[in-house]
Amino acid sequence: MRFIVGLFLGVLLVGCEQHVAPALDQQLYVWQRQWTSAHAPALSDSRSDFSTLRVLALQGFPGTRWGRAQVDPALLKADGRSLIAVVRLDGQLRSLDQEQVTAQILQVVADWQARGLTLSGVEIDHDAGNARLPAYAEFLKHLRAALPPSLPLSITALPAWLDSAQLPALLHSVDSSVLQVHAVSDPRLGLFDAKQALKWAKAWARISDKPFYLALPAYGVALLSADGGAPVVESEVQLERGGQRRELLADPLQLSQLGKTLREDPPEHLAGLIWFRLPLANDRRAWSLTTLRAVARGDVLSSQLRLSFKEQGGLYDIQLENHGNLDSPWPAQITLKAQDCAGADALAGYALQQSANLLTFTRLRDGRLPAGGQRAVGWARCAHIDQGGSHVDP
Template identity: 70%
Template sequence: MGVLFRLSLAFATLLMGGCERPPAPPLDQQLYIWQRQWTPAHAPALRQSHTDFSSLRVLALQAFPGAGWNRARIDPLLLKADGRPLIAVIRLDGQLKSLDQDEVIAQIQQVLNDWQAQGLAPVGVEIDHDAGNARLPAYGQFLRQLRQRLPASLRLSITALPAWLDSPALPEVLATVQSSVLQVHAVSDPRLGLFDPDQARRWAERWSAVTTRPFYLALPAYGVALLTQESGAPVVESEVPIDLGSERRELLADPQQVAGLAASLRADPPKHLAGLIWFRLPLAGDRRAWSLTTLAAVARGDALTRRLVVQLAERDGLYDIALVNQGNLDSPWPQRLTLSVGGCDGVDALAGYTLQQTPGLLTFTRIREGRLAAGAQRAIGWARCTKIDQGGFNVDP
């Protein structure tokens, strides 16, 4: 009887184990490269991103209403040397009244031919078109035509909008392509913010119930500024300044919020979710993008930390005073910083801060907003003193 019981228990355990969901494979991590004009800053950015991101989705061609076609001026030598799989992204503005299928397909074929002539071998094409729901059936027809005329070896994917979840045409559109990229940032009124992690998760779950093919989530690693027109409608400013003479409201995707969503997706991925695609590759000097250090840390799932310290460089009693971010998380400039000093006969603050001197203390107070990238430093002032206590500082965020 004991033997039979043990056999029954073992059999039940096997059955229960067979019903458990197998561990999900790691989520793939990819990058968008969205600059229309490549610069020398792309070389170090590509090199530093190589370990953490498997593939590059590169803006290749754009079509705007009234402005025609605009090619991105890529650096083919850099991309060839990089060696990662390439997906050419074709941006067809959502304000285009209609898609001339033959012209669009001819333009796509030409850019692919030119890339191949430059030694590049893209593995796929992604169409980025913000079609309204009423035009989704026509968009699906265009995608079917494109699929027939592209080489079978090229994978076809699309950037997709959460609003399409309400369209009965969506399943047929998704059946036309090999994968989709669900954009969950900057898809609502910008005055409501760039990104809502809870809403993004809900959209991903709904998308997984509609598609039968792999899909990715496009996640934000950037910020924008909102400028107000006389009409009251917001104008979005990215890296290129727009001079409207109006106030700017800065919006930035919070790395900790996005990291929370990414952790949730790793732990419990929706069905068919293949990976995350980050918008966009940051370059040195970008004002409104996460640093590559922060982006890579979020993509890997590392713990995020800020660690602001004061760095002093002394020469003949003159101290240059700088802030250093030793963490892996970009940080706002601190509101206030105090330093213990002695015997000062000359002090000053640099742009962005004012300085107040009291006996034994220097107080730097922020007068405008700014960010200090992970691993970066910024000079905030100087002082000619007989003594500055390297450890006697306090940073007030």
Template identity: 60%
Template sequence: MPRIPFVIPLLLSLLGLAACSPPPTLDQQLYIWQRQWRPAHVEALAQTRLDFSTLRVLALQAHPKAGWARAYPDLQLLKRDGRPLVAVVRLDGQLPQLDPRAIGEQITSLLHDWQAAGIQLAGLEIDHDCATARLPAYAALLQDLRRQLPAELKLSITALPAWLASDQLEPLLASVDSSVLQVHAVSDPRRGLFDAEQAQHWAAEYAARSPSPFLLALPAYGVALLDSPAGAPRVEGEAPLRQGGTRRELQADPQHVASLLAELRDDPPPGLSGIIWFRLPLAGDRRAWPIDTLLAVVRGQPLRPALDLHAQQNGQLSELQLVNRGNLASALPAHIELPAQGCTAADGLGAYRVTSTPQGLRFTRQHPGQLAAGSQRALGWARCTQIDQGGLHVEL
């Protein structure tokens, strides 16, 4: 019987190990997009330290009418945090033209000030949502900027799915070290903030075109659409717009985003090195996902709401609050049955009205709403001799 060369089973063994090896881990990074920093940033950075490797911090903006404006991050807090930092320069897509000299001067001044504060940047990101027809001019700007920057400073840009239709995409990406494909808030807002299936398609197409590693920017926030007399709705984010009328809330669905992330982890497109989340949630940020939701998605944990009742008692008077102790927002329940005895008075608050039943109290929702993960909402009050919180029955 002929002997099989030793190298053949060894090769087959190595191939088997390669086939069974897990896909590469996707790096997780985080955008910090507030122009003015506040004490809530201290806790937010501490809560995210273990899950996000790199912070991309809004540093400088240029708008057609307002001109240049600095953001004012707490540089000493960032220095103590110790994670790699990328400064983000936002050039509004509606700028009539790009002035390489002015842009270079502004960025040079910014880098000097951050370095003077003891910050050693890992990179610089240019965020410019220009029209596809202007990509050649944008590439020329980046090449000029690359010559002005320190050689060790990595240069990256954000990219739009619309640019996939242009043959100028490759020359543009060749002028930077890496890029970030943005797949949220890139279409007519009336069509929604994010489409997971479309995002996966864009990522695969972009992977086939990008000559260098890229990251994917995923949403962890919501916006409101305000009707406008001009036709196209206005988009309200963190800062409220001084405009009346109907507000329609849109939010990236955490479950949809989590499903996409799981698929990307199992079968990442070639060249995809990580995910950047927009944006760091702060306490009181009414449109960013709560931190518990963001961390659960990043960690691949199950997403579920967990409604509970909290009663603050003072004698027979109880102030009732509905609490969501889960990591996913919940629709406000249509009905809440609360076993109670000896009730002489009660009233609902906000979205709820209360009626008496033989078993206790029944709270009925008057209009729809949501209860974010980790938040609470006043339900009402009751004057009863006994309230059985454990017997609470919720009907969504």
């Protein structure tokens, strides 16, 4: 009888235990063609949250042109994380010369190894159209045979390939795949659709019997208006041209919700998430690393905007600070209660209206204040500013 009661209680306790969703592996793309001093702190601050670095190593352009990314091997060696070299083959290449492309890739692998880097894999990023997938699969078979057997081979994959009968053969040629679910169609429709991304992931899981990852956006782009044509996309590098710029940014809240869904009910064979891209301190079109880490961890996201004042001899420097973990748009309006102001002005991005006992700063253009960041919005020479009477209107 005691055994039956004990068994019943054990079953009851197990039934009451909360289900803890397993953590998804989190990785990063490092996509800068020229490495700078900003890479060292970015790599150091990202180490605890992202297991693997997928680093742009080589690009193949139309016309048999090749470009090596100028990486810092000493930084990568000191970082110590798993390292995957990414080879970007332009989608506009008319064909892939198997021998030439393979030779270029093998040379990069040999050069990186000679510089003391231990590779955990090679990834091929090639946006081939569906009609070219048979030839692409043949190239991948050729490359797989040429690479050391112990070096895994992966590919970046497009959701459009789901419509191709060649997809199973293509996936058979590699060890894993990275399904890119951002900016895959007309960017005018937005950078990311979480519902569509989840549908693509589930469809991919039904076809792939090997591990796959989702490549997710942590960045923005600008669309530059063009006369009578499709807009030009401006991303990491600013284009020297005029015209209106429409900024598009992946929404951290939307990506955080998708991450929660994937952790609680991951599609079969989903091995993890890869974020594009490692944000540097001067990367104005990427999420801050603070926000990216919070999304990857599944933390609750919030912006906490506060005003701070530095006063010396009646001169106040007015600063806006973000004490939260979510990047925030610049607030539309900031109002301050002030007494006996002899002068005041707004700094770039804001305009000032001054009336009796009130300073109003109005936003003139869009901007973002990164999590943990601050920016000056203006100054005022006043007898007194009532900090408790200040107001930030998002």
